[in-house]
Amino acid sequence: MKRNVLIIGAGGVAQVVAHKCAQNNDVLGDIHIASRTLSKCEAILESVREKAAMKQQGVLKAHQVDAMDSGAVAALIRETGAQIVINVGSAFVNMTVLDACIDTGAAYIDTAIHEDPTKICETPPWYGNYEWKKRDLCAEKGVTAILGAGFDPGVVNAFARFAIDMMDEVKSIDIVDINAGSHGKYFATNFDPEINFREFTGVVYYWEDQQWKEKKMFETGHDWDLPVVGTQRAYQSGHDEVHSLATNYPQADVRFWMGFGEHYINVFTVLQNLGLLSEQPVKTAEGQEVVPLKVVKAVLPDPSSLAPNYEGKTCIGDLVKGTKDGEDFEVFVYNVADHKEAYNEVGSQGISYTAGVPPVAAAMLIASGDWDAGTMKNVEELDPKPFFTILDKIGLPTRMQIGGLGGEDKPWNG
Amino acid sequence: MKRNVLIIGAGGVAQVVAHKCAQNNDVLGDIHIASRTLSKCEAILESVREKAAMKQQGVLKAHQVDAMDSGAVAALIRETGAQIVINVGSAFVNMTVLDACIDTGAAYIDTAIHEDPTKICETPPWYGNYEWKKRDLCAEKGVTAILGAGFDPGVVNAFARFAIDMMDEVKSIDIVDINAGSHGKYFATNFDPEINFREFTGVVYYWEDQQWKEKKMFETGHDWDLPVVGTQRAYQSGHDEVHSLATNYPQADVRFWMGFGEHYINVFTVLQNLGLLSEQPVKTAEGQEVVPLKVVKAVLPDPSSLAPNYEGKTCIGDLVKGTKDGEDFEVFVYNVADHKEAYNEVGSQGISYTAGVPPVAAAMLIASGDWDAGTMKNVEELDPKPFFTILDKIGLPTRMQIGGLGGEDKPWNG
Structure with a gap:
């Protein structure tokens, strides 16, 4: 039963993730959010407080981190005691955040494929260029990594x-x-x-x-x-x-x-x-x-x-x-x-909402054990029914x- | 009878001006060209030599100058002995080049209005914001300045x-x-x-x-x-x-x-x-x-x-x-x-050609004395007939x- 979430990123999707984590903190535990710009994280937490989104009293905290620095992310995972990392930062930081999870044993969730800033559209299948190269290591270490758990992919x-x-x-x-x-x-x-x-x-x-x-x-x-x-x-x-x-x-x-x-x-x-x-x-x-x-x-x-x-x-x-x-x-x-409706609920537009709600459902399934696979998975490799059941309840039927x-x-x- | 031309600028229009000056160097005398980037000036002179455009043997020389530095332009006017300056540099350098002409007594010709890089579309009439403020000074010093002598204006x-x-x-x-x-x-x-x-x-x-x-x-x-x-x-x-x-x-x-x-x-x-x-x-x-x-x-x-x-x-x-x-x-x-036809003659397209030929005609009229007004003039304040006569002969009937x-x-x- 993993608990405590660290959200990486502070954009529109991160805002939805923070709100949804807060609404489900009875299941997810402490909520931490970290990005390059601390003030952006704090603005998101302020919006969570304004909507009184926290289901129960609990930890809700902002941090500054350079997500391109794997060691810094690992240190933050250890410092916060997060067992689940939801990476909704830039597509350029997937691999460093994933490495930090492998290092610390935390479960990893992202919503989009890793990209190299200097390359556009690499050889298919894209996952083979970066993420899947770490699949054996995840299995070996028993680390759960759910790739592409937004709406599409997800x-x-x-x-x-x-x-x-x-x-x-x-x-x-x-x-x-x-x-x-x-x-x-x-x-x-x-x-x-x-x-x-x-x-x-x-x-x-x-x-x-x-x-x-x-x-x-x-x-x-x-x-x-x-x-x-x-x-x-x-x-x-x-x-x-x-x-x-x-x-x-x-x-x-x-x-x-x-x-x-x-x-x-x-x-x-x-x-x-x-x-x-x-x-x-x-x-x-x-x-x-x-x-x-x-x-x-x-x-x-x-x-x-x-x-x-x-x-x-x-x-x-x-x-x-x-x-x-x-x-x-x-x-x-x-x-x-x-x-x-998305804006009224979490202060974001529908595109951010559809991208941000699913990784929280995935985090809840890791917390419950249903999706805590102990290895790397794309979403179609996991049972969809408990996922739909949660999505029905938290806004995306x-x-x-x-x-x-x-x-x-x-x-x-x- | 003014002679010797200094061309400021090394873009497409400057290339046409250089060719046309060369074709009429019997009237215009020495030809100098100066811009921020010496190699661009040299490339233009190379193209003049390739087309064997010089009507008679004479001076054809490239210089480096920062046209935003009025003192540097004045020094170059004195060094070259130019009595006519054709300014086809950036629209941001009109006033510094004009000041250099007023300082040295050289005649000034440009093809577009002065602009401040940070301002778009100032109060009409536009000439009143910059150029015409120097009109009295030109008259007092007997300096010929012909404003807007391209095709349009001109x-x-x-x-x-x-x-x-x-x-x-x-x-x-x-x-x-x-x-x-x-x-x-x-x-x-x-x-x-x-x-x-x-x-x-x-x-x-x-x-x-x-x-x-x-x-x-x-x-x-x-x-x-x-x-x-x-x-x-x-x-x-x-x-x-x-x-x-x-x-x-x-x-x-x-x-x-x-x-x-x-x-x-x-x-x-x-x-x-x-x-x-x-x-x-x-x-x-x-x-x-x-x-x-x-x-x-x-x-x-x-x-x-x-x-x-x-x-x-x-x-x-x-x-x-x-x-x-x-x-x-x-x-x-x-x-x-x-x-x-423009490309075949001077290596430039027609838009540069129509803009670059007229200031050379104006320079020839200053050299002949017809347009050497000893004050600041817009083109409609000068006799158009000798202008058309030259333009007929040099490519724009x-x-x-x-x-x-x-x-x-x-x-x-x-």
């Missing part, structure tokens, strides 16, 4: 596993991520622009016919007729979960689809064609070395600033096709979240349409 | 004066600048992007009903049916020459129209709305202070790199309306230039359509 991996468990054979998994909300700004990204754009500047890797295939971003679009949000255009994109699902279910085609409006695509296209999304430095006429993407990030709205005026809903789900009892079988497993999109609509356990 | 001011001289009364001056050429790149500016964008991020000042009025950029578009380039859409924009023409001809409405394609407007709109055209520094997440516009400049193609593949023509002219002998009278005075656009088409002196 809940969508559990959706896939759940659907596949209903079938005899799986043939394809299409993950569709639609944000039908509106923030009212000319343009903004819902996550750190640096990470958000990096997702779309590289090759679109997908898995079909038991092999990796490649497309360009925005090359293939499809109109999806979805529950609640209606018909929405989404484009085949690269995404973390394709890389683990394709490895675990090589017999299935695995694709990811992200919804984009024409305006987003236009802005993205202009910025990319001009070279302003590059992670490689350029030199100004005055001789200053600057990474264009970091300047774009600096001029865009802070994603957390979008929350107060964000309206509308998200719909993220998996359309999984296969066979059952010798017949074709299809199911769409999904969640719908609401930006305004799972529903499904049997027979595929437009089919009989009911709760996952209905 | 030749278009002479077009206006020429048309007005044909009339009893002038009612309106509409200056139309169309670049119907294509450089084949996704996006590029024809001038230094920093200066180019600064032209369009501020208020559009224009003169109507004997007062300054304001519009936003791209607020008012009009399709102009022009000689050679056909029907082209242009948008009312702010431009230097409006500010002197409105002062000299307050009875006339004075407007400037710049041609833009939809693609240019889209890219510009995205960059401006995101804040990437700002001249004010922003701070990156890492704490680096950066001026977004300077980063945009760094990622865009160097305007001089466009020349080899530039094709098509420019058409720049003035539609001037008024009365003559008691009847309405209209004339369109214009020039058509060709990108490829003036034509007109009597009766307005589509009227009888002939040379200005035809």
Whole structure:
């Protein structure tokens, strides 16, 4: 029975994680949050106190740490007595935080794949470049590490596993991520622009016919007729979960689809064609070395600033096709979240909410022992039912349409 | 009879100026070129030598100078014995170079208004903020200073004066600048992007009903049916020459129209709305202070790199309306230039060519005494006929359509 959580990071997702940990501190114990900037951690804790989110009296504390320094993170784990680390810091710190967990025996949870700041879109499967290289060491030391336990990757991996468990054979998994909300700004990204754009500047890797295939971003679009949000255009994109699902279910085609409006695509296209999304430095006429993407990030709205005026809903789900009892079988497993409700509850917009709630559910499952695997796991390698049960209770209920999109609509356990 | 030219600047326009000075060194004498970066000056002189542009044997020399340092420029004027300075450096150095001319007695020519790097679009008339404050001093010291002697401002001011001289009364001056050429790149500016964008991020000042009025950029578009380039859409924009023409001809409405394609407007709109055209520094997440516009400049193609593949023509002219002998009278005075011809002659594209040839014509008129006014002048305050005569000979012939656009088409002196 592990207890006491250390949250790494102090962005929009970390805010949701902190609120949700506080709401469940009877299960999770002490709550610590640490990032490079102490004041950001303190602002998050202030918001937790304002909402009186703590379920019961307990420890709630902010720390300063350089998460790129594995030794410093390990020292903080020891100092705080945290047995569960939820890493929602920059995608560049996964490996140093994971190393600190391996060193100290704490359980590790993250929500996105590790990235090298100087590289875009490495060889598939992406997890093989960094995280999975530590799998044997985790097993050897009995360290629980749950990779990609946000919404996508994360809940969508559990959706896939759940659907596949209903079938005899799986043939394809299409993950569709639609944000039908509106923030009212000319343009903004819902996550750190640096990470958000990096997702779309590289090759679109997908898995079909038991092999990796490649497309360009925005090359293939499809109109999806979805529950609640209606018909929405989404484009085949690269995404973390394709890389683990394709490895675990090589017999299935695995694709990811992200919804984009024409305006987003236009802005993205202009910025990319001009070279302003590059992670490689350029030199100004005055001789200053600057990474264009970091300047774009600096001029865009802070994603957390979008929350107060964000309206509308998200719909993220998996359309999984296969066979059952010798017949074709299809199911769409999904969640719908609401930006305004998220803001009212935890002060964040719906995108941060969908990303931040699942790792807390995962932490609760480690605390209860259900998911305390003693080794490294991607989410589809764990039992999805206790995960859905907690998510139902803490804000992200799972529903499904049997027979595929437009089919009989009911709760996952209905 | 002034002789010996010092060119300040080493960009695309400076290259044209150097070639044209070389082609007319029998009139102009020694040719010196100076900028912050000596190697850029040397590259220009190399190109002059490659084209064997020097009309007769003579001095052709490169120098390093910080044009923001008035004393250094004055010292260079004395060292070189230059009696005519053609300033085609950055728009930020006008006043220091002008001061150096006043100090040494050399004649001064520029092609664009002075700008303060930290200010966009100051109070009209723009010349009143900087240059005209030195007018009395120029007169007192007998220093010739010809302001805005490029194409626009410059030749278009002479077009206006020429048309007005044909009339009893002038009612309106509409200056139309169309670049119907294509450089084949996704996006590029024809001038230094920093200066180019600064032209369009501020208020559009224009003169109507004997007062300054304001519009936003791209607020008012009009399709102009022009000689050679056909029907082209242009948008009312702010431009230097409006500010002197409105002062000299307050009875006339004075407007400037710049041609833009939809693609240019889209890219510009995205960059401006995101804040990437700002001249004010922003701070990156890492704490680096950066001026977004300077980063945009760094990622865009160097305007001089466009020349080899530039094709098509420019058409720049003035539609001037008024009365003559008691009847309405209209004339369109214009020039058509060709990108490829410009490149073949001087290694630059047509936009640099149209901007760089006129100040050399002005220098030749100072050398001959015709325009050696011994005080500060905007181009419309000088006799346009000797200017057109030289321009006809050195690459930018003036034509007109009597009766307005589509009227009888002939040379200005035809």
